[in-house]
Amino acid sequence: MGEYSSTKRPPRAKALGAAFCLAASLCAAVPPAPGLQRVVEAPAPRHTRALLGVRLSAEVSGWLDEVEAKLGREVYAEFAELDEEGAGEDYTLGVSYLTGAGVGVVRVDESFRARGAKAAEAVIGHELLHLRLRARGYPLFLFSPEVMTMRGRAVDVEQSNVNDLVSLIEHRVFASEMRRTGFDKLVDLTNGLGAARRRRGTEDSQAETLNYARAALEWDDARLLEELTRVHRANGWSRSLADGRRLADIIRAANVNAPGDIAPVFLRGMAVLYRAEFTVEPDRRFALSKIYPQMLIRARRPARTRRRR
Numbered sequence: 001m002g003e004y005s006s007t008k009r010p011p012r013a014k015a016l017g018a019a020f021c022l023a024a025s026l027c028a029a030v031p032p033a034p035g036l037q038r039v040v041e042a043p044a045p046r047h048t049r050a051l052l053g054v055r056l057s058a059e060v061s062g063w064l065d066e067v068e069a070k071l072g073r074e075v076y077a078e079f080a081e082l083d084e085e086g087a088g089e090d091y092t093l094g095v096s097y098l099t100g101a102g103v104g105v106v107r108v109d110e111s112f113r114a115r116g117a118k119a120a121e122a123v124i125g126h127e128l129l130h131l132r133l134r135a136r137g138y139p140l141f142l143f144s145p146e147v148m149t150m151r152g153r154a155v156d157v158e159q160s161n162v163n164d165l166v167s168l169i170e171h172r173v174f175a176s177e178m179r180r181t182g183f184d185k186l187v188d189l190t191n192g193l194g195a196a197r198r199r200r201g202t203e204d205s206q207a208e209t210l211n212y213a214r215a216a217l218e219w220d221d222a223r224l225l226e227e228l229t230r231v232h233r234a235n236g237w238s239r240s241l242a243d244g245r246r247l248a249d250i251i252r253a254a255n256v257n258a259p260g261d262i263a264p265v266f267l268r269g270m271a272v273l274y275r276a277e278f279t280v281e282p283d284r285r286f287a288l289s290k291i292y293p294q295m296l297i298r299a300r301r302p303a304r305t306r307r308r309r
């Protein structure tokens with residue numbers, strides 16, 4: 001099973017490839033003047049790399065170098081059609097995961113062949129930042145098979161919400177890199193506004209909570225967020241509106257500096273999403289546990305229950 005991070009397409013595509021996006025990453029390629037000390041924030045490689053025919057900036061090349069050095073393998077990258085047939089639009093911009101053999105995979109939606117090198121680099125860079133967290137030992141989370149919902153096993157019907165929650169937390173972890181490179185302007189992660197309008201008349205769920213939290217954390221556009229708030233109210237989605245705000249507050253306030261900082265934030269987020277308490281523990285049989293832990297999510301039994309099954 002692949003561990004996914006998805007980059008969703010905005011409902012309203014912003015102009016891609018704008019010239020201002022070039023500025024942020026150029027300075028990293030400037031060699032330091034001899035004899036001058038300088039503070040190095042990111043490893044500055046002496047060379048630049050290319051992926052999918054796209055020349056990567058020195059900083060992004062450094063991310064690729066680190067991932068490959070830690071995994072001990074070359075990253076595999078490809079353009080692919082990432083949305084289901086008949087989806088009508090390109091909702092998924094990029095995907096990344098590690099194969100069972102520990103190979104990092106970056107997949108970029110094939111629409112980026114025509115969107116220009118800067119936009120493609122932004123998606124490649126974003127996915128490399130997710131892979132870099134794997135290579136640095138940041139965990140992923142998987143429902144333990146015994147956790148059940150009304151609709152079946154949680155791992156079958158709710159796992160995508162868990163993946164989205166982890167993505168939101170990870171985006172917070174590497175938000176400064178996205179800003180510094182200008183990729184946050186190129187990879188607009190807003191989605192859900194048009195979709196939310198079209199879903200009028202349906203009940204809200206964890207997916208709407210996550211979409212609202214994503215908007216509050218990542219849209220960086222107060223007017224659009226207010227518009228989404230109005231759509232939630234018009235749709236009667238008061239629960240996902242309130243929960244989405246709480247979830248965004250939790251993630252915004254989180255101080256994640258090390259792999260072990262993720263699980264506490266994740267569990268607080270899960271308590272908001274499902275109004276239930278969970279615990280996590282490392283999956284001892286996980287094939288890639290030497291690279292990063294896969295944490296199994298278990299339902300916490302009520303502390304004072306006397307019932308026995």
Ligand SMILES: [Zn+2]
Pocket residue numbers: 005006007126130167171
């Ligand atoms: Zn992402």
